[in-house]
Amino acid sequence: MQIAENILQTEDLSVFYGNKQVVTDVTLDVPRNHITAIIGPSGCGKSTLLRCFNRMNELIPDASITGKVLFEGQDLYAETVDPAEIRYQIGMVFQRPNPFPKSIYDNVAFGPRINGFRGNMDELVETSLKRAALWEEVKDRLHASALGLSGGQQQRLCIARTLAVEPQVILMDEPCSALDPIATLAIEEVMRELAEEYSIVIVTHNMQQAARVSHYTAFLMVEDQRIGILVEYGESRQIFTNPTDERTEAYITGRFG
Amino acid sequence: MARYEVAPGVTALEKDYSAQRRMRTRVIHERIARSVLFAFSTVSVLTTVGIVSVLLFEAIQFFQEVSPIEFLTGTRWTPLFASKHFGVLPLVTGTLLVAFLSMLVALPLGLLSAIYLSEYAPTRLRQIVKPILEILAGIPTVVYGYFALLFVTPLLRMISEDIAVFNALSASIVMGIMILPMVSSLSEDAMTAVPSALREAAYALGATKLEVATRVVVPSALSGIAASFILATSRAIGETMIVTVAAGQNPNFTLNPFVPIETMTAYIVQVSLGDAPAGTLEFKTIFAVALTLFCLTLIMNLLSQWVVRRFREQYE
Ligand SMILES: Nc1ncnc2c1ncn2[C@@H]1O[C@H](COP(=O)(O)OP(=O)(O)OP(=O)(O)O)[C@@H](O)[C@H]1O
Ligand SMILES: [Mg+2]
Numbered sequence: 359m360q361i362a363e364n365i366l367q368t369e370d371l372s373v374f375y376g377n378k379q380v381v382t383d384v385t386l387d388v389p390r391n392h393i394t395a396i397i398g399p400s401g402c403g404k405s406t407l408l409r410c411f412n413r414m415n416e417l418i419p420d421a422s423i424t425g426k427v428l429f430e431g432q433d434l435y436a437e438t439v440d441p442a443e444i445r446y447q448i449g450m451v452f453q454r455p456n457p458f459p460k461s462i463y464d465n466v467a468f469g470p471r472i473n474g475f476r477g478n479m480d481e482l483v484e485t486s487l488k489r490a491a492l493w494e495e496v497k498d499r500l501h502a503s504a505l506g507l508s509g510g511q512q513q514r515l516c517i518a519r520t521l522a523v524e525p526q527v528i529l530m531d532e533p534c535s536a537l538d539p540i541a542t543l544a545i546e547e548v549m550r551e552l553a554e555e556y557s558i559v560i561v562t563h564n565m566q567q568a569a570r571v572s573h574y575t576a577f578l579m580v581e582d583q584r585i586g587i588l589v590e591y592g593e594s595r596q597i598f599t600n601p602t603d604e605r606t607e608a609y610i611t612g613r614f615g
Numbered sequence: 616m617a618r619y620e621v622a623p624g625v626t627a628l629e630k631d632y633s634a635q636r637r638m639r640t641r642v643i644h645e646r647i648a649r650s651v652l653f654a655f656s657t658v659s660v661l662t663t664v665g666i667v668s669v670l671l672f673e674a675i676q677f678f679q680e681v682s683p684i685e686f687l688t689g690t691r692w693t694p695l696f697a698s699k700h701f702g703v704l705p706l707v708t709g710t711l712l713v714a715f716l717s718m719l720v721a722l723p724l725g726l727l728s729a730i731y732l733s734e735y736a737p738t739r740l741r742q743i744v745k746p747i748l749e750i751l752a753g754i755p756t757v758v759y760g761y762f763a764l765l766f767v768t769p770l771l772r773m774i775s776e777d778i779a780v781f782n783a784l785s786a787s788i789v790m791g792i793m794i795l796p797m798v799s800s801l802s803e804d805a806m807t808a809v810p811s812a813l814r815e816a817a818y819a820l821g822a823t824k825l826e827v828a829t830r831v832v833v834p835s836a837l838s839g840i841a842a843s844f845i846l847a848t849s850r851a852i853g854e855t856m857i858v859t860v861a862a863g864q865n866p867n868f869t870l871n872p873f874v875p876i877e878t879m880t881a882y883i884v885q886v887s888l889g890d891a892p893a894g895t896l897e898f899k900t901i902f903a904v905a906l907t908l909f910c911l912t913l914i915m916n917l918l919s920q921w922v923v924r925r926f927r928e929q930y931e
Pocket of ligand 1: 418585
């Protein structure tokens with residue numbers, strides 16, 4: 359498979375919660391400035407795999423990994439690497455919108471503030487909100503509480519908040535699953551524009567969405583009690599029109615999962 | 616649901632009838648529940664009304680003999696002496712001094728330990744420490760009083776000769792220790808209740824553990840934390856045994872924590888235990904003092920509720 363330069367790579371990555379293995383020997387390359395989708399049935403380890411890319415799994419007490427994750431060719435789990443620094447460069451948007459109970463402005467400014475941003479904060483907030491296609495809707499109430507926004511607006515606020523720290527990669531875990539079709543399309547539009555500057559990895563249950571927005575698709579599944587097996591990975595066009603593995607075909611045509 | 620389904624053969628009318636009957640029993644249940652609950656809340660309201668009216672009734676009699684101006688502005692409190700003075704200010708300053716100093720101990724330490732327990736401590740440790748804290752809160756206050764008098768005061772006096780045997784400082788420190796578990800336990804509850812999705816959001820933006828605690832968890836739990844502060848302060852103002860035992864019985868008009876003072880609660884105990892006969896002016900002083908104490912706590916509560924509401928408006 360011929361792909362662009364890789365920003366993230368995994369080599370034989372396995373993840374365990376206690377003794378339970380939930381990602382099994384995954385080797386995967388994530389290309390720079392493209393959208394990579396991870397699809398698969400519920401419970402197959404998609405979120406877990408995604409959370410390896412910004413070391414969020416470490417927050418779960420008994421989680422451990424084997425294998426490697428490389429970011430720009432560097433070992434992400436090396437002892438010298440500070441996880442906070444990594445998360446600053448690899449942002450994440452969650453399944454349920456989770457704005458802080460602060461004003462819209464303070465939500466966007468949160469990341470820059472803790473990372474010691476010294477420039478013009480108003481400008482940064484404005485550009486971040488614009489890139490997340492939220493500016494027009496909130497410009498008159500920047501200092502109102504973020505909890506007063508609709509679910510779709512909150513999710514775009516969370517995207518804006520992530521963009522404000524100018525990460526290189528954005529990880530999205532089912533960012534549209536709590537949203538209606540119109541809000542979903544708005545966020546997909548945002549993703550397409552972001553892909554010109556950022557590398558995006560998105561977990562989704564929605565096959566149409568994966569087909570619509572992603573350039574590459576990885577299909578994970580559970581087989582014979584083994585969780586988190588990478589069945590197939592390739593260009594989305596090929597995966598959705600002409601999968602090489604029959605299990606992929608069965609899944610995308612809705613025959614199981 | 617299935618329980619209420621009507622058999623397929625019944626007519627619309629019968630169906631209607633059973634629905635009506637169901638409705639009626641439900642309405643009756645609702646009514647019973649409501650009246651029982653109403654009765655209970657009435658009891659507590661009536662108790663409060665009763666206490667306040669007794670206070671008012673006796674205090675009014677007191678104020679027929681002593682001018683309220685003298686009472687509220689006088690700086691000497693000697694109702695039990697031959698030359699009587701009825702200035703309540705020394706008792707007020709004594710009360711506020713002890714409350715303030717004990718809050719100085721309890722609030723920061725309580726908040727810090729709550730942050731530690733909720734954000735840093737391993738689950739195992741938290742499961743052990745929390746019940747211990749709650750036991751601490753259950754120790755009788757008289758025990759704390761003698762702990763202050765017999766243990767803390769001698770320690771303080773080793774540090775400085777200027778500290779009297781009965782002093783506000785020792786009582787305040789021990790009262791702070793007594794209230795600390797309450798602050799810590801209630802604040803910790805409020806912090807643990809902050810959704811972990813908010814913590815994850817902050818971590819995902821590159822926040823460190825400390826930043827997550829101070830910039831996300833504490834602000835989000837603010838109304839719960841404030842509520843614990845309010846309760847603690849009211850507790851400190853109303854606390855009786857520790858100050859009676861360790862702070863002395865000298866109504867000094869001073870903010871010096873090294874000398875004996877007297878709080879309003881300690882004065883009430885002193886008169887109740889002494890031999891001022893019921894009905895005398897001396898005896899009535901305790902109702903005037905109690906009314907003052909009541910007003911003080913009330914003002915405190917209203918004030919802090921207002922503060923909490925101000926914060927809330929910003930956040931929710
Ligand atoms: N904290 C945890 N401790 C133990 N097991 C976990 C934990 N989190 C997830 N798992 C298990 O790991 C497996 C993979 O979970 P994961 O959340 O990665 O799945 P997913 O593919 O994202 O599913 P979904 O599509 O439903 O979100 C599941 O079997 C789940 O039960
Ligand atoms: Mg998931």
